[in-house]
Structure formats: structure tokens, C-alpha cells
Amino acid sequence: MSQSRILAVLFIIVGILLALVSAIADLFQGTIGAVNSTFGWKQLLGLVLGIILIVAGIILLRQGDEEYEDDDEDLEAEVVEEEAERRA
DSSP: OOHHHHHHHHHHHHHHHHHHHHHTGGGSBTTTBOTTOOSOHHHHHHHHHHHHHHHHHHHHHHHTTHHHHHHHHHHHHHHHHHHHHHHO
């Protein structure tokens, strides 16, 4: 598994955890959420950041390694051409 895929999966997992904990923090009154509170700004911030991480992870996962494969093929072609020129 390439580094970009690992990073994408990590973004998705952290985003899901952050969004989930932020959304249900009021259920854990006293430990995470405040007692008798409503959906606060910290929960909203955590939820939005979680969603952003999920979307970024999905975008990274869908991009894959296509960009790097093309660069590698171009680089290989250049190396082959340079070797052919040196031999000639």
C-alpha cells in the first residue's frame, strides 16, 4: 500500500472518529460534554473538521497513484533516451 493511500485511510478514520465524538459528546455529560448543554461551538468545529478530513481522505483515495505512475513512465523514457544518446 502506498504512502498516499495510507494517508488517505488515516484521514478518513480520524475524520470519522472526530465527527462522531463531536456529534455525540452531549451523551457523555461530565466526561466529554458539559452538563445540561446544547450543541456548542466546539462540537460544531469538531464536526466540521471531521467532515473536512473525511472529504480530503476520499479525494486522496480516489486520486491514487496515477500522477506518480505517469511521472515514473516519463522519467524512464527520458533515461532510456539518454542512454541511447550516450551509446550513439
